[in-house]
Amino acid sequence: MRNKIRMIAYDAILIAIIILFTFVDYLGYINLGVISFTTIHIIVLIGASLFGYKRGMIYGFIFGLSSLLKALSYPGTANYFFINPFVSILPRVLFGFLAGLTFDLFKKYFSQKTFNILVAPASGVLTFIHTLLTMLCLYLFGILDPFKISAALGLTPLIENGEIMTTLISFISIGSVCEIIAAALLTGGIYLIISKNFKIGLVSEGNFKRKNIETNKNVEKPNSMDN
Template sequence: MGHKRISAYQISIVGILSALIILQTFIPFMGNITIPGLPALTIVHITVIIGAVILGPKQGALLGGIWGTMSLIRAYTQATDPLTILLFRNPLIAIIPRILVGLVAGLVFNYIAKTHRKDLVGVIKMSAAGVLGALTNTCLFVLFTWMMYIRQPGTVIPGSSGANLGYLLIVMVLGNAVVEMISAGVITPILGQALIRFKRN
């Protein structure tokens, strides 16, 4: 009975979070804040990370895959700037980093929970998962963009070269990355603990 209850809980949470991810992806300013000439500032990663923390890395990866797929679709149907069209119509850039956001966040949370003191508060575990999940998204975005455009760097950043593309990409996304890591580190434990308490009840 307990197993069925947990499974029903997991299915319901995955369904709710998946619907939220879809809404966040397609409704302007609900999940993405577009800045002309720069990658969109996102909060969708927080939804994925929360799912990974409360459900585990597999479900986190699933939610990340949904986010990535929706991002790919959005790049074809609702792209708001040339950079989105250029980068997020590539499945390697749009989907793979998002899958790994959920996977990494879930693994980090589980690792800390298993290897550290029991009195290590849930806030710290969830914050660490949030920060590292967000960092994963940024690092893989930069890495895959660099890999795909190292031979034609001016396509991504006019005036850049193969030698400085990686550095310029880091500079371009640094502000967004800091905001996304801080927001994930703060919001994940607030909402994650509430959902875990709901699960226990």
């Protein structure tokens, strides 16, 4: 019972941070011209690294829902495209699930020391996957169209000059690289601080040792048969 209450408290804290980041300017969403980029994925990564794929999906859903609400509140920018829940919510839920699943697998097969090292680079890779998922959803649901984008953002002159795709790719590339670097630098450090001080999200050494024993047995079986 105490663990459930504690878990609810952790959920409430992370969800509150996501909401705070969403609606405080230049905290969760950073505008670069007419395009905005996010730091909220870092909170999802931290939650997923601590609590696994189920909580990762929840935090991803809240991330997507907050993105949808942000788009409805400020539809005049690139947020306009995230009014579609299949663009704002779906990729974020998938992102949270994949992040949690990745960290769960790491905890199953690696020691705590190795896991601590892997959190940072894994967060960078997962952030890149988040970008790909978002772009894929934009494409699948018919929004990733240069003419629609230029009209919505007031960039029609770029279409006439044939520069719209170059401009968009440049913006997205710069933002994506910044998001990846931020995730790699911050997620690992914050995970270490929280896990060490609050003793949560740690690798279960019992499961790790059991997995090593099973692996060693599988390796020894062929040798015994050869003898």
